[in-house]
Amino acid sequence: MTRTSFADAGTSAETEASPATAPTSFGRARSRAVARQIVRKAGSALVVLWGAATVAFFAQLALPGDRATVILNIRAGQAQLRTPAELAPIRAAFGLERPLIVQYLDYLRGLITGDFGNSYQQFRPVTAIIGEQLGATIALSLTAILFAWLLMVVWVTLTAGRGPRLTAFGSLTDVVVAGLPAYWLGILLLLVFALGLRWFPVLGGSGPEGLVLPALTLAIPLAGFMSQSTRAEFERALEQPFVLTARMRGMGDWGVRISHVLRHAALPAITLSGWALGATISGAVIVESIFSRPGIGSVLVAAVNAQDLPVVTGIVTLVAVFYVVVNLLVDVVHTLVDPRLVQS
Amino acid sequence: MTALEAPGQTLNAAALLARRPWGLYVAVGFAVLLLVAAVAPHLLTSRDPSALDYPAALQAPSLTHWFGTDESGRDLYTRVVFGAAISLPIGLGAAVVGIVLALLLGSTAALAPRFIGAAVDRLLEVMFAFPALLLALLLITVSGPSAISEVFAVGLGTAPGYARMVRGQIKAAKGAAYVEAATALGHSRSRIVRVHILPNALRPLVAVFALSIGQSIVWASSLSFLGLGVAPPSPEWGALLDAGRSYITVTPWLLVIPGLVVVAVSIAATTIGRHLQSRLERGDRA
């Protein structure tokens, strides 16, 4: 009775039924499907990376004026016309005299070998500049994502599907919290917990206690954002017949929520994780500025101010690489949590 | 159907509908106040936002200076009111840029012939790999910090997410049973796109637009806060925050209050957007 005529097209039911009759051939079909999926995902990941690199390269050309002059002016910190004699070494150093297509291919080749080019301002490889600061930002991002998951899981499990009032309150909180600007939240946390209560250091602090407030600043809006989709899925799952079946077996409300519903509800948030990493890294730009933490955020702000494009595009490309890699991991985690995906 | 009757659900929904949307009234009231501030700030304050008064510098909020004063003795309340005329147009402009870009990209990805659609799909995927703020920063690096580049930077930054949504909406509508029913009746594809697919797919965007105004104001103020947007002497809200940063230990209200205004704008926009959303979901059917 619940069948829909549209979906009835035979395909779903048949592919579903066949493994029941032949488990061995199913195993083979399954591994073939997995292999196919991996190839397809990796292919599209490569396309995304190539696209990101291309955008980054052409952004470097977008500065108005002669590139060598621009570079020299950025380095000198003042804008003026330069003589060919002054420009020649810059042209040679950055290979600007070569045709554009050669520069482009060279740039791509560089990226593959981990060479992001040289900073306009500092005469140093971008990789070195980013490398010095990357650790702190990654630590911050990962801590923030961990906090966000903890906050989100606890909050949603406590408030989802608990009657209209609590549900409305819960989802309103999600939305409000998700919209909090990082700078404001960071300042508030700083004022209350560092300056007021003195629980955490005010400035930086390389130890783990210095990581708590910055990570929370990033985690709270992220938790609100993830809660929105998790809550919707949580409430949908709570209405599913299998939840009723579990209750009818004598399972309590908490048991059902934690061992059945949460797994279903976590799926959309898992999908968001790749995006979340990017969001926390870009949020780190603001948070590092508020808490005076070292990290690629401060490097980035300085580079944007100085129009030091290789550094900016280097960071942007790196984040795109992270995004792609994390998304591949997310796919793996997703199939672990929801094994049905391999089939369909 | 027969197997799963859930009368409790329908009653709860009805009860929620019956409740008066006080939150909405407050949000709309606040939005009106902001519009007044942006269009006719003198109705809300009698002071000059850039009048210096050094003896009255860094005063705490009081009856004379509701939000306190800054390091040059300028009245923060007046500056916040005048800031609306800068911050709101930036937010609105960025939201328009973002939505228009999203519409172009999203509908091309979903409706264009297969290979073009696939190419735009890839482009969206690439854009989505750049977090919004980084995409905005990339643009600002090239164009230099200014209000205009802020508008385009924030619009460009938020566009990929909305474009994905537009694409998803249109694809869902394309697969809807009523589209097949219209095909079976012999209607042409262009008519079906015009009459069924676009209206149904794009309706939710009205709500999304309201939400994105709030979001854009938050992003734009973040850029100014980093010193990469409108610069401090301006009363733009992010710039107020940037200016107040040096005094965080002395006069925290210089940061907290303009930030609170941005938060309030974002919540108001969200409230209005969500209300529109649920109205549209129920539609004129209810």
Next chain:
Amino acid sequence: MSTATVTEPPHLQPATDDVRLRVRGLRAAFSAAGGRREVVSGVSFDLLAGQCVAIVGESGSGKSVTARSLVGLVGRGGEVHAETLELYGRDTRRFRARDWRRLRGRHIGFVLQDALVSLDPLRPVRVEIGEALRVHGWGDRASRSRRVIELLTRVGVPLPHTRARQRPGQLSGGLRQRALIASAIALDPGIVIADEPTTALDVTVQAQVLAELESMKQRGASILLISHDLSVVAQLADHILVMQQGRVLEQGPAAVVLGSPSHDYTRALIAAVPGEHTRGRPLSPGSAPRQTERRAARGTDPVLEAAGLVKRFTGPDGSVTTAVRDVSFTLAPGETLGIVGESGSGKSTTARLVLGLERLDAGTVRLLGEPWSALPERRRRALRPRITVVYQDPLSSFDPRWTVERILLDALPREDRTSASTRRARLLELLALVDLDPELLGRFPLRLSGGQRQRVSIARALAPRPSVVVLDEAVSALDVTIQAQILDLLARLQHTTGVSYLFISHDLGVISHVSDRILVMKDGAVVEQGTPRTIFGSPQHPYTQQLIASIPEFDPASLTGAPLENPDPLPRPIDADADGRAVSSIRPRPATEVLS
């Protein structure tokens, strides 16, 4: 009627020692800020050891809420009151959450509809079954996993070790429903509540599940069966309650309720069940009797010819499934051709191929003697009004922004659109055709009942004055009395307009009721075709034979011998102990035969 108000009918007084569940005056209401609504108003019955009590009703009858209130799970905002609510002699009205939890699973097992949604789709079935043991602290890990295998073996799952490791989605419909039953009887509860246990299952799977329930009953379990389907109930029930809008209209021994019902609603419910015996008769009391004599076909040329249809789908893993293989048929003017098959048989794909909504991989479709499938879509558009479709779910087939008026206007052919008055006249005519009030024109479909929506859908299909209407599971989602009205309407419309129907359904009863000829499909191919008489009387293909054997036979006329249109007003005393065959014509098949 007379029995509706009786709270303690005489037959509800058995020896107390084998009463497992005693219910008197059960009421359930849901309250919210919007008000309070009673959905169960005074249900009373006893469930004895080894007995099956069935609650029959349509949607909104309160039957599921009744079942849930017996285990304290009515849901949010629900309140339950009862004069008596006793399980094994214990008063459950003062139970706290913990008491209920201890009871559920251990003393009462619960089987819901299709296990695809009733078992956690992310977990292997052994975890699901093991959970029933674990939450009650039964045994240790090793003994639990032995018990799971034992349970799967008991419910007739072959290769239990392999199956236990699979997820519900990887099992066939019959196997996963048995796994669900295994999880419900893990601790050998004395009572099993089965709430629509066969809904959404294919008829052959349904037969297996019913046989399993029957064998549970044989082993001494008491079963409370909740169903909308009288033919399912007739198979198992010893005692039947008929519910409508929260009230028990009638109850008694199965033979009495089904054989000589005393309430009009029960009679309507029984009469509404379509089948071969109802051919040419109206199913719903309000409908005018249909001409038993078929109109002579107008002309001999078929309106629709399908020859050698083939459709293949490529799966995401690159494997190719043939959804439709070499299907051919013709449809004569004014004829109804039924296509019957289980899920995955390719019947709906066939419908979509015929409608030109899916590209053919081989074969041709000709419409009104002209090429149809061979045309490019642009040329086909002009012919589309000649063949229209009614879907299973009308609501999703309407643009949610449109009113009934706009929906119907959209379907009007050009000749009916010449002026506002002709448009209006045609709309009213269409509404009259499907017995809808003109007032509904301004309504949105969401605000209509299921039956009204399907009527609008039919009106839309008829608006272009088609020669062929494809009915794709068009009555499958409707309650049986509504289904009866729609089937009567379709019969009348065919008679007045001479339209041909291509009637797709999984329901053999419906197909045998409506069809002039029947195609039986399995795995994309037509395994047998013929008239209802030959298909149901002497099926040739083994699959058809299996299919026919799986139908829970329900021919009320054979229960009493009296025609249902004039049932005996007085309840006829029938021996409740008589075996099922005499009173409800259950095919006596040993469980093992069905399960093999």
